[in-house]
Amino acid sequence: MMQLKEKITSQQLLKAQLQVDKLVMELEQSRDLSCTIVHIDMDAFYAAVEMRDNPELKEKPIAVGSMSMLSTSNYHARRFGVRAAMPGFIAKKLCPHLTIVPLNFEKYGQVSKEVRKILAQYDPDFMPVGLDEAYLNITDYLEERQNWPEDKRKYFYKTDNITENGKQDLNAPDELKLNEDALSSSLMLFEDNTSLAEEQPITTTHLHAEEQRDQQLLNSVVFGTSAEEVVKEIRFRIEQKTRLTASAGIAPNTMLAKMCSDQNKPNGQFRIPPDRQAVMDFVKDLPIRKVPGIGKVTEKLLKALGILTCSELYQQRAPISLLFSETSWRNFLDISLGLGSTHLEKDGERKSMSTERTFGEINTAEDQYDLCQELCKDLAQDLQKEGLKGKTVTLKLKNVNFEVKTRAFTVLCPVSTEEEIFAVAKELLRTEIDSVAPHPLRLRLMGVRVSGFLNEEDKKYQQRSITNFLKQGRGTTVLRLQPGKSNEDHFTKPPETSPRESFFDKKRAARQNTNQEPFINEAVDKQNLYGMKSSVNPMAETGPAIGSKNSNEVKSLTCPVCFEEQRSSSLEALNRHIDECLNKTLVKEKTVTSKSADSRENTHNLSLYIKHKTTDTDTKNKMNTLMDVGHPSNVSDNSISNSTEAFAIVPSKSRAEKEHSLSSDTSSYLYLDQNVSSKIPLENAGHYEKSECVQETKSYSSIAIQDDILVCPICNLEQKTTDLAVFNRHVDVCLNKGIIQKLTEERVCLLKNHITENSKRIGSLDKAPQSMNPTTGTKRSGLIPLQSTSKKAKTCNSSHTIETFFK
């Protein structure tokens, strides 16, 4: 993209600038600040629930999840660098005293329901996001509330609830403060009130009138009519009801509201007033990574173009409009202007359903088929719960090198039962197994997804067609697809009866007489896949099942669609031909994508780059170099200084400091195995991603370092530093998959052997198994090529990269 950017002429840029700015004008004109959108976000939700329900966990560092994956952690644990999406066993190394609590989704769901009940009173159409977040549009509610008498905005609470021994949340003092603030600002009028809020914990009936009055005076709070007051009230009620705290953001649109809720987390809130300047001020120095929808990849992409903040995003709007797709750059423009959705669209119908499982290596075909069937079974159950049938079945595979692959197939007749799904998934799996034969597929994950659900129109059509179909007395073909029959029957056997011989049948019969070479087994199955496409639909005008018939009876490499005999004996080629025939297009020979010169070029650059860092040929040093590439101690002090909040082994910060580091801190991991990596300036390598845990640490002080020697739990190498913050950053870099992910499997063992033996030449690493399929390293991100000549790296075999690297 940087190259493309270079090639933009000033002419083009000028034109783009004019066009974009015209749009900016329009956008500015239609800027809508009239809505009040609220984003509510429960603080460390799962962990908070677990702590609430088990006081023993209160003072301990805890995380919720399993040894293999954590969903969230409490603040205690976050100080050790333990955070969401981290494997539990690594968290244990970072924090040996960590208590890992298993997930209890039912409970979280219950709590979430309670919270939602409250939220619904402020916006019946509020939009939940997961269990712990929600957007509310309180515009209408606010207006109505202006005229409310105080008693309608008055809530009672039990002080005990907050100060009770051992019961209070870590953040309770803040909440108490909030309550006190609210109390002091309220008039505290007492009125006998029949419409008390449900969270009123005091039963008034047993008390004398005066006592009752005193009691309630002490423990009541009146919230105002402003947006802030409403949100305080919401958070107050949530805490009263669940003993859990929430953070909130208030802004004129959802994008801003979401970012606001992050601002004063935990247990705080922040508002951007409905004022253009206020919005622009907020957005000005905002790191783009904070924006919902901009993730790691997009951040890096924009960073390469010199864009770190929203202002820079705006400044570069013209070139951006030339480099990105329409949807992408329009979105970027909205972001840089602080524009976002002002209404909450309720989520539509489900579009897919899937299930997947991670496991220790499974490499025998038999086990893989069994597993696949099990997944289909589970998925079928889920589908049936919602009465869904879908036309596309997708198989997802991840091998032991973490390379993910999906393979999909669409049938004309929607499927929902285990047998139906498995029939398709099995073929997809078979194709994959065959594609690497005689090597086994070495899987660590398998998943099955069904999508392409029928919409209402489809259903009607389906119904009508079936009716017509049955009227015509051709039910036998339909029955082929009914549950109860084995999957084999569905796709590999011809219909028992063929009421009417079609054109295709005749053709087929004619061909049969020529008696040619039989298909090998897999060929039959692959052909079946194509057969399904054209034959399974009982409504097909062509009549019964050409594919099904062909599958058992055709004995030559003849296209079942055009009936031309195919020259190539390659099944792949035949299948491609059939596919093209089905699509009524010409057969195009796909060229097999080879590992392109580009990918080598990249690795070449990389090794050159590393070379200057290591003159020593000792293997262990190379290891260290590899692990330390992203280590801050290798980079300029300057880049570190902005990052010292990592994992927050730091005392509380003032607001100003915090804001400063927020704006200057940007994430950038060093990816050694990706195309751009060699282009990232070294001085940026020490930056790291600022995660939620960093922002949520304000009330904690620093902790002591217990050990003299810090050993990274991921790369297992001793770290030179004794600074826990620096160490944590190293772990973060290690964790961040770019480097280590590809090494965690057998390669690490190889390396270790090399280190201990210290004799073999490193080049032998090149002899790593070739069985794995190269993954395509193509990066897209809506890039519009200005010149079609730039056929960039189509494939990038990451393991190869690493091998070259070591070499």
Next chain:
DNA sequence: CGGATCGAC
């Protein structure tokens, strides 16, 4: 449509 990726929780 199939496949790959990104992003979110």
Next chain:
DNA sequence: CTATGTCGATCCG
């Protein structure tokens, strides 16, 4: 020993 599961959106060919 141990690196999730699920879903929607987008882009490309």
